[in-house]
Amino acid sequence: MPTLLDDFLSRDGSRVLHAVWETIRSRDPEQLQPLVEALPLIRRSTADLDLGGMIYSNNGHLAHALTKLEKHREGRCWCAVYPGMLTHDPRKEDTSGNVRILSTSEPGWSMTYVCECAVCGLVFDVEQGDHHFMWWDWKPRGPKRRRGEV
Ligand SMILES: [Zn+2]
Structure with missing residues (x-):
């Protein structure tokens, strides 16, 4: 099964969004820690992706997921997001x-x-x-x- 990191780095919009929603929902360290460590890689890989979205831009959700990982890396609580x-x-x-x-x-x-x-x-x-x-x-x-x- 592909990991969330695989999904984030896939360059495939629907897979990236799947990883985004899982990241926003999850507080499971086993799921999130590999993403925290790979944050610069994820940022590079997703920087120019257009994820679409109707009322609320999906790129906004991506930014949200990355902010959550970043705050966790800084040692902040999950609720900081x-x-x-x-x-x-x-x-x-x-x-x-x-x-x-x-x-x-x-x-x-x-x-x-x-x-x-x-x-x-x-x-x-x-x-x-x-x-x-x-x-x-x-x-x-x-x-x-x-x-x-x-
Ligand atoms: Zn908290």
């Missing part, structure tokens, strides 16, 4: 075990969630909106205060 990315559905992240939904406003198209990262405990205020497509704006409340930190 949430702010600025509008495609993380809190309910799916909760189902995947990536975050816990602590509370929500009245359910509806426009609503808010309070979520806690399952790894580092960082709490986010998440605003859900609907403009052409459903989006979620994640804002960190700030890390849990530890003694000695400013």
